[in-house]
Amino acid sequence: MTPSGKAEDRFIQRYFGPLANNSEALGLHDDAAQIAVPDGKSLVVSTDTLVAGIHFFHNDPPASLARKALRVNVSDLVAKGSTPKGYFLSLALPEAQLRSQDWMSDFAVALGQDQKALGLQIMGGDTVMTKDVSAITICAFGWVPQGQMVKRSGAGVGDLLYVTGTIGDSAIGLWARRANLFGLDELTGFEQQLLACLTEQERTQLELSYLEPPTNLPAADIVLNFASSSMDISDGLSGDAATLSGASNVGMEINMADIPHHAILAPHLENEGVRARLITGGDDYQILCTVTSVRSKDFEIEMAKAKVAVTCIGKIVEQTGVRFLDGQQQELSVGANGFDHFSD
């Protein structure tokens, strides 16, 4: 299981050795990594698995896959107020991909570029050759001052609710990706109509949001210093807002008109179906957090300095549940409630 076979060792050294130029990973030559956590810090750890056919398409570019696998984990840590330091990569891939120098080297080079841009290091991992399974698990870690990780719980009545970036790019990006891979005919009429209104370039831009999630790295310290509660939006704003408010045992009022969407989609926001999709679709990897009203101006100033776009979309209220309000403060009903992997 561990990389002790000579061929596996060569494989690891060829592709991932160049990414492990730190003493803690022991050049990926050992069974474990040894990591010095600074005194007074708590470790923050998150793990996410991507499976082909569920989280990505079998022929997604390996470079995009590498970035997505890393970023969905970085996103979790940043939303907890922790700057990522390192990660472990478990690759279960079919022989065709493991043996393809092009595939593997596209994957490893992109991973190397992204870890450099994001300031973290590969520390170890595991490689398994499978018959047909493609599953990529990353377990990433960072630290925070002892006990200060920003939790989902912690939102207080009167706090303001913020999101970073724009919401729903990825939801429409997924339509563009499917159209690109399988043709427009595989989409619903509704999806086709929207895509038909977009230029080729606009579709490609949204598709990229789906393939390669954003990172809000500079936000980590600001979330740590200002947020009363925080999480990343991975299952849709609507569902994740319910999760955050549930964990904090409070309610939320969200002003629909204040939710930021990509400029490309501005002409389509009158369409209620599109709007519902934007707030229930997954894969945003933006931050959803709360800040006390007295600190909100400073929070906005710090985020602006760090060049992270933030928008106040509502507030925390006592009555539990999430309510979406229109311009007249009337409650709107939102059809789907985020996606669920399974129900029972």
Add this chain to the structure above:
Amino acid sequence: MTPSGKAEDRFIQRYFGPLANNSEALGLHDDAAQIAVPDGKSLVVSTDTLVAGIHFFHNDPPASLARKALRVNVSDLVAKGSTPKGYFLSLALPEAQLRSQDWMSDFAVALGQDQKALGLQIMGGDTVMTKDVSAITICAFGWVPQGQMVKRSGAGVGDLLYVTGTIGDSAIGLWARRANLFGLDELTGFEQQLLACLTEQERTQLELSYLEPPTNLPAADIVLNFASSSMDISDGLSGDAATLSGASNVGMEINMADIPHHAILAPHLENEGVRARLITGGDDYQILCTVTSVRSKDFEIEMAKAKVAVTCIGKIVEQTGVRFLDGQQQELSVGANGFDHFSD
């Protein structure tokens, strides 16, 4: 990806909530765990993935699978001199298993029992429903005094070479498992002949060694205090001995007659084919380590006190490579050199 869907949250709480009664895992209600690493300690981290059809059979008992997934990681940490503290579980399983209350609860209950016996805690994870993929990744951690993780490198000329437990139980156990699942006809004549000499009870005992690896938990502190180099044997003694000596840039002389094997197999050790299989088969999860000769007696005494069987099987020499010697100190050639996941 994170457990934010309500149904997924209920699923996690039902099966894994009872395993997370520690404040650091936040009851598995958050996107990340927050872990306090004691001052002056280095974190030691290892990760291993088990994939159905590669590392286990599709219909292996879920309780065995849970124990194996946990123990292969515990084994890595113990061999590094670190007592395991916690782990992250990434489950990618087909709908049929995720929806089977029997399957899931057998898995979770066994995992809970094993983590209790081994003194570590679940800290978080990820659950993905797949079409047909079964992949279980555990990322486990513990700590050691700052910078003192026992590495593969570090063996010095003159050091004695030790193994814990017995070698090759699992290699024959795998034959027994295959015979049990697919019938004797699926085995080679050679394999059938050996199995025919064993009683039903003996086969079951070896099969269990394959399904549920041993743990040498009490050895962790002793390895930390005494071993100059160490690793766990997962790819066969022969191949892993080559790995350890290669990493330490030394050679090894191993006395074939000193290698400890299970008493059940004693009548068959005259058979060279059996012996070769015992030292090249995988999945032993015993410790292979070196100790300076001056400290070897104390090492043996401490291991005896901790009730961990250890056997000196050879010594470290200057000339690189691994040489297996017979009773007359003549070198024997060993056919296979451990198994490799892939070659190039």
